[in-house]
Amino acid sequence: MADVTLLDGGMGQELIARSGDKATALWATQVMMDHPGLVRAVHDDYFKAGATVATTNTYSIHHDRLRKAGLDDRFTALHMQALAEAASARAAHGAGRIAGSLGPLVASYRPETHPPHAEAVGKYAEVAALLAPAVDLFLAETVASLAHARAVLDGARAGGKPVWLSVTVDDEDGSRLRSGEALTGLGPVLTSGGASAVLANCSAPEAMAAALGALRGFGLPFGAYANGFQQITKAFLKDSPTVDVLSARPEMTPELYADFAMRWVDMGATIVGGCCETGPAHIAEIARRLKAAGHRIV
Numbered sequence: 689m690a691d692v693t694l695l696d697g698g699m700g701q702e703l704i705a706r707s708g709d710k711a712t713a714l715w716a717t718q719v720m721m722d723h724p725g726l727v728r729a730v731h732d733d734y735f736k737a738g739a740t741v742a743t744t745n746t747y748s749i750h751h752d753r754l755r756k757a758g759l760d761d762r763f764t765a766l767h768m769q770a771l772a773e774a775a776s777a778r779a780a781h782g783a784g785r786i787a788g789s790l791g792p793l794v795a796s797y798r799p800e801t802h803p804p805h806a807e808a809v810g811k812y813a814e815v816a817a818l819l820a821p822a823v824d825l826f827l828a829e830t831v832a833s834l835a836h837a838r839a840v841l842d843g844a845r846a847g848g849k850p851v852w853l854s855v856t857v858d859d860e861d862g863s864r865l866r867s868g869e870a871l872t873g874l875g876p877v878l879t880s881g882g883a884s885a886v887l888a889n890c891s892a893p894e895a896m897a898a899a900l901g902a903l904r905g906f907g908l909p910f911g912a913y914a915n916g917f918q919q920i921t922k923a924f925l926k927d928s929p930t931v932d933v934l935s936a937r938p939e940m941t942p943e944l945y946a947d948f949a950m951r952w953v954d955m956g957a958t959i960v961g962g963c964c965e966t967g968p969a970h971i972a973e974i975a976r977r978l979k980a981a982g983h984r985i986v
Contacts, residue, residue, distance in 0.1 A: 689982040692953060695741050695787075695913055695961025696734035697971045700748070703730060705967075714757055715748050717766060720773075727770065731777030733968040738975025739961065740784050740985060742777055743827055745770040746819065747791030751811065764818060771822040787827040787852070788819035790840055796890070797856060799833035799867040808836075812843025820847035830856045830890045833867035834877055841881025850884035852959070854913075855899070857891045862898030871902035878906055885909040890963045893940070893948040900955050911959030912952045916940040916966055940965065942973035949974045953983065 700716035703726060712718045720727050731742045746767055754760040771786075778784045793808055794801040802808060816826060826849055828840040837853060844851045855871070858864045863871055878886055886908050888899035893914040903910040949960045962970045978985055 689984065690953065690958055691984045691986045692957075692978055693741060693911070693959045694739050694971065694975055694978065694985050695911075695959065696731070696739040696743055697737075697913075697962030697966035697968060698915070698964045699727070699730060699743060699745050701964045702967050703727065703745075706730070714753060714759075716745050717748050717753070720745055720766070720769060721762075724769075725773070728773040728776050730968075731774055732780065734971055735777060735781040735784060737968040737972035738985060739971050741787050741961070742774045742784055743787045744774045744789050744819065744823065746815070747789045747829060749815075750791070750793055752794055767815070767818045771819065775822060785824040786822065787825050788816070788823035788847070788849070790815060790819075790826055790828045790844060792830050792832065792836065796830050797832060797866050799836060799865070802833060802836050802839070805835065805839050805842075808839035809843040812840050813846035816844045816847030816849075820849055823847075823849060825850040825852060825884070828853045830854065831865075832856050833865055834869050834873055835867075837874060837877045838881060841877065841883060845882070851882065852885040852887060853878065853881070853883045854887035854889040857888050857895050857899045859892040859895050862888070862891065862895030863902055871899060872905075874902075875906055878908065883908060885911070885959060887911045887913065887959055889913045890915045893945065896948065896952060897955065900952055900957060904956050909958050911957040911961075912949075913961035913963045914945075914948065914966075915964040916945070916962075942970045945970045946973040946977050950977050950981065953978070953981075 703716050703719040704711050707719045707723050727745045749766045774786050826844045831837050856866050886903050896912040
């Protein structure tokens with residue numbers, strides 16, 4: 689039996705659902721501004737469900753997004769608020785790690801919008817320096833290309849904490865990044881960038897087996913946390929999209945999602961959790977299954 693790290697589930701979509709507000713281009717950041725304490729409540733529920741890691745609500749706090757909304761002066765304050773809500777939840781729970789989320793620059797799933805290397809490294813380094821004093825590790829999420837992987841790993845070095853790199857893969861061919869590049873090309877990038885673990889996230893659960901088949905060959909701890917979207921629509925791949933153009937899969941129950949997660953563990957994954965459109969019930973069911981199978985959640 690294995691020691692398995694259980695990540696939390698989706699934050700942004702969970703916040704949108706709980707707030708009842710219309711989605712905006714600022715997504716989870718908008719909800720955090722409008723409903724102080726709601727992020728803490730989501731963290732609380734994930735810890736209660738069995739998660740051992742709280743991922744900070746910093747995925748979409750980037751200058752380019754805030755500048756469009758005239759809120760760039762709140763860049764540092766918003767990061768501090770997200771950190772405080774995660775730290776408060778962990779303190780109440782009495783255990784757990786905090787992962788500082790480093791989300792994509794400009795847009796998710798769109799490798800063509802990724803900035804030039806030096807610019808991207810500088811932006812990631814700024815965020816990493818802000819998060820470092822309050823986190824145990826960095827979780828570089830939804831990495832869509834090899835260039836994106838290089839930049840976020842180089843930038844995260846500024847924080848001096850372990851970096852878990854998580855890629856988003858093609859929903860129909862999990863052996864490829866959203867850019868079309870083969871996952872096998874990640875090997876040298878992970879080595880030169882000093883990644884401590886490698887995962888796949890925010891892709892269809894069905895694509896993860898192929899992704900893990902490649903990731904487990906890199907000699908690092910590996911894992912997956914999939915989304916529950918029906919598909920990534922063309923409307924979402926436009927500038928300044930809102931998540932209300934995406935639909936959840938009604939059949940992706942906690943039980944069905946946990947079936948996928950347990951298959952990943954059977955493949956050797958030691959880090960699992962959930963992404964968009966998964967919630968505390970999904971994490972609780974994974975926790976139940978892991979314990980029933982004799983695994984230890986760490």
